[in-house]
Amino acid sequence: MAASNNKNTAFPKLFIVSALLLLCCGLVFGLIGGLQYIIPGFWRNTLSFEKVRPLHVSSMVFWIIIALVGVVLSFLQQHGTRRNYSPFLLRAQLILLCLAVLLIFISYFRGLFGGREYWEFPPYISIFIIASWILFLVNVIASLITIKKQPVYIWMWLTGICFFLFTFLESYLWLIPYFNRHLVNDMTVQWKSYGSMVGSWNMIMYGSSIFLMDKISGSKTYSHSRIAFLLYFLGLFNLMFNWGHHLYTVPTHPYVHYIAYAVSMTELLILGRMILTWRQSLTAAQKFRHNIAYRFLLFGDVWILLTLVLALAMSIPAINVYTHGTYITVGHTMGATIGINTFLILGMAYNLLTDECREPNRKIIIAGLNLANIALFVFWISLIVAGVLKAAWQMNPERLPYAAMLDSVKPWLISFVVAGFVLTTGLLMIVLPLLKSYLSCYFTSHLFSLRSLNAKKQKRELSLE
Amino acid sequence: MSLIMKPFSDKHKAILFIVLAVSFFSYTVVLYVSPPVDRPLEHATAVLDGKALWQKYNCNACHQLYGLGGYLGPDLTNVYEKGPDYIKGFLVTGTNVMPDFHLNNEEIEHLISYFKYLNTTGSADPRSFKIYYDGRIEQ
Ligand code: HEM
Numbered sequence: 001m002a003a004s005n006n007k008n009t010a011f012p013k014l015f016i017v018s019a020l021l022l023l024c025c026g027l028v029f030g031l032i033g034g035l036q037y038i039i040p041g042f043w044r045n046t047l048s049f050e051k052v053r054p055l056h057v058s059s060m061v062f063w064i065i066i067a068l069v070g071v072v073l074s075f076l077q078q079h080g081t082r083r084n085y086s087p088f089l090l091r092a093q094l095i096l097l098c099l100a101v102l103l104i105f106i107s108y109f110r111g112l113f114g115g116r117e118y119w120e121f122p123p124y125i126s127i128f129i130i131a132s133w134i135l136f137l138v139n140v141i142a143s144l145i146t147i148k149k150q151p152v153y154i155w156m157w158l159t160g161i162c163f164f165l166f167t168f169l170e171s172y173l174w175l176i177p178y179f180n181r182h183l184v185n186d187m188t189v190q191w192k193s194y195g196s197m198v199g200s201w202n203m204i205m206y207g208s209s210i211f212l213m214d215k216i217s218g219s220k221t222y223s224h225s226r227i228a229f230l231l232y233f234l235g236l237f238n239l240m241f242n243w244g245h246h247l248y249t250v251p252t253h254p255y256v257h258y259i260a261y262a263v264s265m266t267e268l269l270i271l272g273r274m275i276l277t278w279r280q281s282l283t284a285a286q287k288f289r290h291n292i293a294y295r296f297l298l299f300g301d302v303w304i305l306l307t308l309v310l311a312l313a314m315s316i317p318a319i320n321v322y323t324h325g326t327y328i329t330v331g332h333t334m335g336a337t338i339g340i341n342t343f344l345i346l347g348m349a350y351n352l353l354t355d356e357c358r359e360p361n362r363k364i365i366i367a368g369l370n371l372a373n374i375a376l377f378v379f380w381i382s383l384i385v386a387g388v389l390k391a392a393w394q395m396n397p398e399r400l401p402y403a404a405m406l407d408s409v410k411p412w413l414i415s416f417v418v419a420g421f422v423l424t425t426g427l428l429m430i431v432l433p434l435l436k437s438y439l440s441c442y443f444t445s446h447l448f449s450l451r452s453l454n455a456k457k458q459k460r461e462l463s464l465e
Numbered sequence: 466m467s468l469i470m471k472p473f474s475d476k477h478k479a480i481l482f483i484v485l486a487v488s489f490f491s492y493t494v495v496l497y498v499s500p501p502v503d504r505p506l507e508h509a510t511a512v513l514d515g516k517a518l519w520q521k522y523n524c525n526a527c528h529q530l531y532g533l534g535g536y537l538g539p540d541l542t543n544v545y546e547k548g549p550d551y552i553k554g555f556l557v558t559g560t561n562v563m564p565d566f567h568l569n570n571e572e573i574e575h576l577i578s579y580f581k582y583l584n585t586t587g588s589a590d591p592r593s594f595k596i597y598y599d600g601r602i603e604q
Contacts, residue, residue: 037537041561048564049537050526113523117534120523148475155478170493180513184586185500187531192496227469233481240489248602249594250531251587252501259492261600317602321591325532325540394591402539 015070026059085142096132151223156207163200195243264315296347303339328387357441360433368429375422386412515579542589
């Protein structure tokens, strides 16, 4: 698993660098959206919320997806398989994804929509994403020598990549009149695809974090073990069948609700396992605490626990009927995408971007990580409390006006936004130094290799003369 | 080595994977071919145009349908109960928060037809659910 930094390993890292830039953009859009929550009419005529929300959410979704592509391609090389099958495909893949993101930003700024939640852009842009994803799949499959006796992360990567492709295509079935015409079934299919899609990128991410743990601990026992595969199959089972928990209050088939309820409860097994193995986790934490990437994984674990408890509660229909349609959902989504996805992926990014370059100032990174975690906790609690107040309003037998609810949640939305500013500061304290140290290392080594190439050329020309 | 840390055979992995994948695709096909509420759409083109406008202006960024969407504005699943004129009032001028989309009369009519149809599909009011001790809910 030696990490050699050369032209081959540098290219996949450009995916991670691009993704980190998107994370920075997403944070800025998040803050603008937050201000619009607490200052009614803020930028209503220039960049109103129907533009800011998709700008924020798409930036964050692409931060996660594009970073994961870079992480998988880099780890795949370290896994000891062939080099990346085709550097040309790799380049085409990055160009297509960047082109898609650029077109998406332009269309949001200009108010051109036509898509749906999470993919609000005009549908034709998705062709670039699909094409890029197919190249990714081809590259990963072709880079593997065999599928036999592979560790669990290879299964997770392949499963995640295939399911993302399937669910992404499924989320566009509304373009076919048969699906578009049945309004309730259309919503069912839409949230079926989204539920599994989130599962698919989490599958890729958890696979990558298992790889990183193997790398840090220097042991591959876990990734071939029965328990690792059983947990993988449990995850796959949930990815396939738990999505109905988004739809408990939607009048779709009752069996969709029952299946989702039953399947979601199997995640109790994961919660149980986390509680049973906490002692082991603590020993590992002691052992690897000097490794910065490991610290990111550790905070990720804390957020997995918190998110799992909240998600399990929300998957019980009798509780969901209160929480659905409130800020608790936003708290859950951002708690997961920041606490789990962002921290774990930042850990992987840190490991990869520093493996052949100097580490940035560790003190700043650690301070940023601690600050971001404290702020995220306040951010999360504020949204949950605001959600509880909204739930009380929704359930109140007297129909109080919407404005009355807004008044009651206002202080909590203010603390959400203030915490959002601190969270942004913490995350930027990690991202900016990391980008700076990697990019300066990248450019110096590139310039150096260019210079030595020129020198060689000159020498050759001289000798020819 | 404890039992759970022993390796898993490729054959067992493949069998489990195939069983899950076949169940998933069967479930998917059943959902595709049997839509739950099959009420015929009245004035179908107006409703479908309304739905397209809902997407074109990204109303969903601020509003929810059946609780799904952005949270700056209220849920609109059953807003038709307040009457077409009430809705028109909001669509013509916008509000302090909601932008004025400069919709023409035809667009406003189509959005109203969409809300009218949505209202017939069910109620998004959480108070309308019966809650059972086993955790289920029913409308
Ligand atoms: C890494 C950091 C972040 C990630 C990954 C992230 C991700 C997300 C996601 C996935 C959503 C969609 C939520 C849903 O559909 O339920 C969302 C919504 C939102 N986020 Fe963030 N977010 C981040 C940081 C922030 C920050 C710092 C703020 C500033 C206060 C913020 C403000 C918002 C707002 C206002 C919404 C819209 C809520 C709504 O009306 O639905 N986010 N974010």
